[in-house]
Amino acid sequence: xxxxxxxxxxxxxxxxxxxxxALQIAVTFTILVNAFFMIEQKEAIISKPSGVxxxxxxxxxxxxxxPKEEYEAxxxxxxxxxxxIPGVNAVSMLNTVPLAGYGTYDxxxxxxxxxxxxxxATFLGSTNAYQTLGLELVAGQGFTKxxxxxxxxxxxxxPSDILVTRAFAEKLYPDNWEEALGKTVYLxxxxxxxxxxxxxxxxxxxxxxxxxxxxxxxxxxxxxVLPLVIRAEPGQIDVVMERVKEYLLKTPRRQIxxxxxxxxxxxxxxxxxxxxxxxxxxxxxGLTFVTALGIFGQSRFAIMKRRKQIGVRRALxxxxxxxxxxxxxxxxxxxxxxILFGCVFAIVLNQYTVSHFEFxxxxxxxxAFGAAFCMVLGQVGVLVPALQASRLSPAIATRTV
Amino acid sequence: MFGYxxxxxxxxxxxxxxxxxxxxxxxxxxxxxxxTTYTVQYMMSKDPLPGLSDRTFQIQLNSWGPEKPYGYEGDxxxxxxxxxxxxxxxxxxxxxxxxxxxxxxxxxxVYSEDQSFSDGIGTDIRTVTIDFFAMMRVPFLYGTxxxxxxxxxxTDVTIISKKLNDKLFGGVNxxxxxxxxxxxxxxxxxxxxxxxxxxxFYGAPFEAYQPTRDVFxxxxxxxxxxxxxxxxxxxxxxxxxxxxxxxAFFNSECVWIMFWVQLDSPSDRERYLNFIFDYxxxxxxxxxxxxxxxxxxxSVEEYLLNEEVVSKDxxxxxxxxxxxxxxxxxxxxxxxTAKFHSKAAEVGLRRAVGASKQNxxxxxSCEILLLASFxxxxxxxMTLAGLHFTKSAYSYLSAELMTMDVNMVLATIxxxxxxxxxxxxxxxxKAIQVQPASQLKSQ
Numbered sequence: 001x002x003x004x005x006x007x008x009x010x011x012x013x014x015x016x017x018x019x020x021x022a023l024q025i026a027v028t029f030t031i032l033v034n035a036f037f038m039i040e041q042k043e044a045i046i047s048k049p050s051g052v053x054x055x056x057x058x059x060x061x062x063x064x065x066x067p068k069e070e071y072e073a074x075x076x077x078x079x080x081x082x083x084x085i086p087g088v089n090a091v092s093m094l095n096t097v098p099l100a101g102y103g104t105y106d107x108x109x110x111x112x113x114x115x116x117x118x119x120x121a122t123f124l125g126s127t128n129a130y131q132t133l134g135l136e137l138v139a140g141q142g143f144t145k146x147x148x149x150x151x152x153x154x155x156x157x158x159p160s161d162i163l164v165t166r167a168f169a170e171k172l173y174p175d176n177w178e179e180a181l182g183k184t185v186y187l188x189x190x191x192x193x194x195x196x197x198x199x200x201x202x203x204x205x206x207x208x209x210x211x212x213x214x215x216x217x218x219x220x221x222x223x224x225v226l227p228l229v230i231r232a233e234p235g236q237i238d239v240v241m242e243r244v245k246e247y248l249l250k251t252p253r254r255q256i257x258x259x260x261x262x263x264x265x266x267x268x269x270x271x272x273x274x275x276x277x278x279x280x281x282x283x284x285x286g287l288t289f290v291t292a293l294g295i296f297g298q299s300r301f302a303i304m305k306r307r308k309q310i311g312v313r314r315a316l317x318x319x320x321x322x323x324x325x326x327x328x329x330x331x332x333x334x335x336x337x338x339i340l341f342g343c344v345f346a347i348v349l350n351q352y353t354v355s356h357f358e359f360x361x362x363x364x365x366x367x368a369f370g371a372a373f374c375m376v377l378g379q380v381g382v383l384v385p386a387l388q389a390s391r392l393s394p395a396i397a398t399r400t401v
Numbered sequence: 402m403f404g405y406x407x408x409x410x411x412x413x414x415x416x417x418x419x420x421x422x423x424x425x426x427x428x429x430x431x432x433x434x435x436x437t438t439y440t441v442q443y444m445m446s447k448d449p450l451p452g453l454s455d456r457t458f459q460i461q462l463n464s465w466g467p468e469k470p471y472g473y474e475g476d477x478x479x480x481x482x483x484x485x486x487x488x489x490x491x492x493x494x495x496x497x498x499x500x501x502x503x504x505x506x507x508x509x510x511v512y513s514e515d516q517s518f519s520d521g522i523g524t525d526i527r528t529v530t531i532d533f534f535a536m537m538r539v540p541f542l543y544g545t546x547x548x549x550x551x552x553x554x555x556t557d558v559t560i561i562s563k564k565l566n567d568k569l570f571g572g573v574n575x576x577x578x579x580x581x582x583x584x585x586x587x588x589x590x591x592x593x594x595x596x597x598x599x600x601x602f603y604g605a606p607f608e609a610y611q612p613t614r615d616v617f618x619x620x621x622x623x624x625x626x627x628x629x630x631x632x633x634x635x636x637x638x639x640x641x642x643x644x645x646x647x648x649a650f651f652n653s654e655c656v657w658i659m660f661w662v663q664l665d666s667p668s669d670r671e672r673y674l675n676f677i678f679d680y681x682x683x684x685x686x687x688x689x690x691x692x693x694x695x696x697x698x699x700s701v702e703e704y705l706l707n708e709e710v711v712s713k714d715x716x717x718x719x720x721x722x723x724x725x726x727x728x729x730x731x732x733x734x735x736x737x738t739a740k741f742h743s744k745a746a747e748v749g750l751r752r753a754v755g756a757s758k759q760n761x762x763x764x765x766s767c768e769i770l771l772l773a774s775f776x777x778x779x780x781x782x783m784t785l786a787g788l789h790f791t792k793s794a795y796s797y798l799s800a801e802l803m804t805m806d807v808n809m810v811l812a813t814i815x816x817x818x819x820x821x822x823x824x825x826x827x828x829x830x831k832a833i834q835v836q837p838a839s840q841l842k843s844q
Contacts, residue, residue: 016831017735024731031724038717063510113468151645188638225630255510257523275794276714279438280721286434287725290427294732297423301739349720357713 007330014302018334021298025338025374028291030345033370034353035280035287037362042277045207046270050098050262051165051200053134056089056232057262058241059097064226065253071222072150078226078248079126085243087236090132093220094125094229096204097262098133099269103204106187106215110172114186118171119210120164121203122187124219125229130163130198132231138166140181140196147195148218159218161195162187167212169197187215206269237261288377295381299331303389310389311396320390327386328379335378339371346370403767410768417740424736425775428821431729432780436813437787438715438722441795443809444802445610445711449598450538454701455667457536460660460677461699462488464684466639467691480697481637482605483656486624491684493530497676498662502533503620504603505658508630509583511616513569526582527604527614528623534560536663537598542566544576544591547619551590555621560591565615580616585626587618597801602701603661605635606708610798624651654689667700674698730824737825741765741832745839752837761833766822769829773821777814784813 011018066074075093082091096103104124108117123129127143140163147161169180177197184191192215201214221227232240241259248254267274303310310323346367353359414421448454463480465471470478484492489503505528510521531552533539539546543566547558559580566575579586593613600609623629627647634657642653664673674696681690699707748761788803795803805813 016827017738020731020735020738024728024735027724027728027731031721031728034717035721116472255521255523271796272712272714276718278794279718279791283434283718283721283725286430287728290430290725290729290732293423293427294728294735297420297732297739298735301735301742305742353717357717 003326003329004333007326007333010330011334017298017302018337021295022334022338022341024291024294025335025378026341026345028287028377029339029342029370029374030349031287032284032373033342033346033362033366034349035284036369037366039277039280039284041360042273042280046273046277048202048211049200050202050266051133051135051198052098052202052262053231054262054266056234056237057097057133057229058232058237058260059094059100059227059229059258059262059265060241060244060248060256061225061227061258062248062254062256064224065251065255071224072220075220075222075226079228081247082228082230082244085240085247087233087240087243089231089233090128091228091230092126092129092132093227094123094129094132095219095221095227096123097229097265098202098204098214099206099262099266100204101265101269105203105210107189108168108172109186109189112186112189112191118168118213120168120187121205121208121210121214123201123214123216124221125216126220127218129229130201130216132229133201134231135201136199137163137196138199139178140194142196143218148220150220150222158190158192160191160193161218162192163196163198163216164194165198165201165212165214167200168214169194171213192217206266207273292377292381295331295378296384299327299382300385300388303327303385307389307392307396310392311394311398314392314394315397323390323392324386327382327389331378331382331386332375335375339374342370342374343367402763406764406767407771409764410771413744413768414771417743420736420740421772424733424740424772425779427729427733427736428773428776428817429779429783431726432776432813432817432820433783433787435719435722435726436780436784436809436816437791438719439812440784440788440805440809441791441802442711442715442719444599444804445715446705447599448702449600449602450701453536453538453663456665456669457661457663457701458670458673458698459701459704460484460492460662461697462677462681462690463692463696464488464654464656464681464690465692466654468639470692471637471639478695480695481656482659483635483637484658484660485654485656486651486658487689489658489660491680492660495676495680497673498664500532500536500663501530502536502603502661503530503658504528504533504661505620505623506604506634507623507628509628511565511580511582514579514581514586516569521581524616525614526616526618526628528618528620528628530620532663533603533661536661537603540594540596542592542594543574544589547590552619553621555619555623555625557585557587557622558590558619559587560593560617561589562593562613562615563595564612566592582616582618583628593617597799599799599801600705600710602705602710603659606710609705609710610802612799627651670698670700726820730820733821734824734828737769737828738831741828744832745835748832748835749837749839752835758833762829765829765832766825769822769825770818773818773825776821777817780817781810781813 064071064074079091079093082088104122105119106122108120109115110117127145127148130142143161147159149157149159151157164180166177169177172185173179180194181197183194185194201216203211203214205211230244245256245259248256313323350362354361450457461480461482462484464485465480471480473479493501493503506525507528508523508525511524512521531546531549534546542563546560551558561580566572569580570578575589575592579588596613602609629647629650636655636657638653638655640654642649642655662673664670677696681696684690751761792800792803
């Protein structure tokens, strides 16, 4: 560390170049920390488990081209026929699927006129819908056939028993979610009993604040629209989708509006997040590249200016390693100053995003990571010019520059 | 003199090609990143109805039940975006605004007469009253809006988008032909032209940047034919309808209709708001509007802000991109310092033979101006490439968002030149401080 004194002296004398470099590193650090934090948050949203057996599920939305009075009988017939298609593991009626982007939601209260506890996504489907989706029941019981009711246009009659997600139960009973079991809650002012609790069931909207709070009602909707969710045997999803389509289109005037895999539905729901992620990554890559290039260019220039001094030092007995170490240390000092300023900028920017965009505070870990990243970037950028400098011949000292 | 300086600048750039290329490239990358994100945000926050948006209002009525409010915004009671059919009819009949539009929707299979039913496409259909087309300045390729009589009677007529007309009729004038919606024939009275209005503020907020709907039918046709798709409709009820039928839903207190009015001038707002309050008072005779009402009018701009149609991600992205531009410019500044430093001998020589500092300042400024122009051109091209990439990555948004208008092109070029010049100032000033004597020694 004997180099410290001359380095600080040099920085003081030739303030301009190191100050520029430090400033560049400070801004780089600010962007890095904020962008990485945003990336992490988006990744967390996208990679959240939906609760569904994702790989084997697909949905098909078609119609029932029959007279109104046949809807119910035909519905059962269609479901039965699809269940018998080879490769189909399970099939249910379900008004929408998790992350589909459309669905219904209700207000949740403890009494008919009470304060709203939360909003919830409401799924209406056959009694076995949760098994078909592959959801896990963590408390209570599933539905039996007696729980089910059948409706047409508007769900006027309501089932008494419902299944809710653990997130739903936690919202009402934060201290012990299992207490929710058997309790009565009001959905849109209509009483229901919580019969069972599911581990996870994503609502139709991925980035909704109540994305994890869902209710499943045993409602068979015998209507012109026929929304089905189907689980294929592992690895057979493509074949099964074809077979289902073929079977459905045998009926004249049958329409298929949607036929898509759950994984594609999920990707589409998070399209916005994925696009934002890509943009962030591109900005980060560009940033890393430009900053590394800048450090390389500037150190090269600084070293070229000091060739004669380096020659003198070498002639007076400094080894190649001494020279190399000198420039690496110099860069580390400038980078550190940059990082310190960067911390201040990043905190200011984060304060701004917290107050204007309801962002959360960036944890300290990101700052540490950003600092390490900038340090490595600086050392990598300076390495080549510093190596070149260390290989300068001591004879330079004897020439005029 | 200027020409001569440019010539010298070109020679100098030719002498240090790598350094000059780096300067141009760095600035261009920064410009492209910031202008791509900024263009998207700028297009997103554009005024959709220039000159009219401050007198176009969304009406929010507080027709909620007496037990509890619809919801809260912080501590303040708030009401819904939608109104009931009963209120839509009453407001239309009162004719208190020169233009007023009720907007609904339903979903149905749509196909042409010579297609079979199974070729139909499930389509989200927009239902509007006739003033909608005048209010939104909707451009027509063929035909016009339906007549006032058709509007009131809810005749089976339709207006289709250019896209659907291309698909079903190969783009020819299809006025007088029909499409089938569900099982009913609808006569085409108009075909829309390209309609790049953004954001599409008249529907649900999440649709603001999605393509225009393909099929429009009269609002009262939806009512007359009782067309409603529960699974595709945003609605709210504080009181359940009398029975399961669509008719009962229509007659209930459920809200599902968007209502917009366009007034003669922004100052009419007060008058219309008073009218709404009087109307609500009057409705109490029928046992409706029992909440101590506050009813609201949102101008287009207020509505867009209120619904946060420009996402936070977009805004933060712009911030980050501009910070990135600053990094690029700082980098460019260091490179320019290096570039001019190697000119110390030249500076000394020119000073010694009589050039003033001002002359040198002008000369070096020309050099930076030349570099800045290259950056501007390259940055412009890269921005266009960036927008093209954005178009494919954000396919769920209207392609119109990823286009640059004249303002944006000028802003891109201006930003590149001004920023490069500004950041070049210090390197130039430092370069011309060289003492002539120091350079004339031992060469």
